[in-house]
Amino acid sequence: MKTNRFIILGLLIVQSIFGQEKEKKNTFKFNKENFLKELSQNACKCIDSIDTFNKIKDSLASEINNCIDKQVSVYQFGIQMADIEIDLDKKKKKEEKKDINILINPDPNSKEYKEAYYELERDIVDNCTSIKSKISINDKVNHNSLSSNNLALEYYNKGLDATKTEDYKSAINYYKKAVAVDSDFAFAYDNMGICYRKLNNYDEAINAYEKSLKIDPYGLMPLQNIGVAYIYKKEYKKAIKAYEKLGDIQPDNPEVFYGIGVIYFQNLNNLEKGLDNMCKAYLLYIQKKSPYRSDAEKIIQMIYTEYKKKNNLSEFNKILEEHNISQN
Incomplete structure (x- = not known):
């Protein structure tokens, strides 16, 4: 039927x-x-x-x-x-x-x-x-994620509105006002970091994420985005360490392996480690039914092209076989 x-x-x-x-x-x-x-x-x-x-x-x-x-x-x-x-x-x-x-x-x-x-x-x-x-949602609300202070929440919501219109400077000012009222407002620091990153101010973005992590060491959004900020700063070893720290908290988080895989492939020219990590990410995305699977798939295809240029598809196939992934 x-x-x-x-x-x-x-x-x-x-x-x-x-x-x-x-x-x-x-x-x-x-x-x-x-x-x-x-x-x-x-x-x-x-x-x-x-x-x-x-x-x-x-x-x-x-x-x-x-x-x-x-x-x-x-x-x-x-x-x-x-x-x-x-x-x-x-x-x-x-x-x-x-x-x-x-x-x-x-x-x-x-x-x-x-x-x-x-x-x-x-x-x-x-x-x-x-x-x-x-x-792109990374965080579940924890004890200090949001504020119980109405004025801090008012500033925070105005910051969100400004962020939606891509007025990042105004948004940052509102988030600063929110944490001035409530210094334990983790989500305000998280969003402040995002806005700083949008403005290419990576040092301030990292600073905001670190303040958030002092409040909530298990905040997934700042842990993941610190790695992204370090990539923009071309500090790739620090970015890898940031992703590894996230992996210590969430060993089955595919974003860990995806981020590390991209760094090794695109920035450190290490095809083997890039492919190995991307395969791990790909399988975890499938396991979690995440649509980001297609992004990992695209990176694997790009790595395939590089292996083909080097006439070394045997290594590419070997790594895929180790992860029980079919080329198709």
């Missing part, structure tokens, strides 16, 4: 999207690109509606996964429709009807499901602005 429901839904979407796309020979041709775009937009609307308050990243990733999952079976249907043309004149002709077999595999572990899911995910990551903002 579930499969039949998806087929009917898929047909309705096909009719809705392509009902007006008439070609010269009085035929309708299924447009896979437009179909993918329509389903990606549906998933994006679902992602945009996710409430991020007081949620950790894994929880958000799971909700994002659910939004994408809702479109997968319909997309599997669409993929199998890609080469089918519906001749309008057939309705007027007395022709023998031909059966069309469309198989939809709802098993998340199946090849068919994964191919459809990952293709949808790639398009969503590239084109849905909401997904970037949702998966």
Whole structure:
């Protein structure tokens, strides 16, 4: 019953999207690109509606996964429709009807499901602005994350409003006022650090993150963003240490391996360590159903290109095999 429901839904979407796309020979041709775009937009609307308050990243990733999952079976249907043309004149002709077999595999572990899911995910990551903002959430509210002081919260909220309009200087002033009222306001320091980084003032950004960590040593956002700030300062060893510190707290956090992998690949010209860490990140992203999987995938493809230039694909394949990752 579930499969039949998806087929009917898929047909309705096909009719809705392509009902007006008439070609010269009085035929309708299924447009896979437009179909993918329509389903990606549906998933994006679902992602945009996710409430991020007081949620950790894994929880958000799971909700994002659910939004994408809702479109997968319909997309599997669409993929199998890609080469089918519906001749309008057939309705007027007395022709023998031909059966069309469309198989939809709802098993998340199946090849068919994964191919459809990952293709949808790639398009969503590239084109849905909401997904970037949702998966950038790093912190769950702890004891000192927010303030119980109404005036500090008022300044903080004004800072958030200024940040949204990219008025980072004004935002910083509001965050400073917030911590002047409540010196233990960790999130105010976190957002202050982000604004300083946007203004390319990396020293002040690091200073803000460090103040936040004195209040909450386990704050994920400042731990992760200190590494990013050090990368901008080209202090790569410090950046790696920052990510390793984050890894000590969260050993299964894929951002640790992704950050270290990027540094080794893009900045330290160490393909082996870059690929090894990126493979770890890739597998953890899959495990956590994180859409950042596609970013790790892109870096692995870039590393592949470099190995190919060096005529050393045997080492590339060896590292992938060690992580049980198929080149496909």
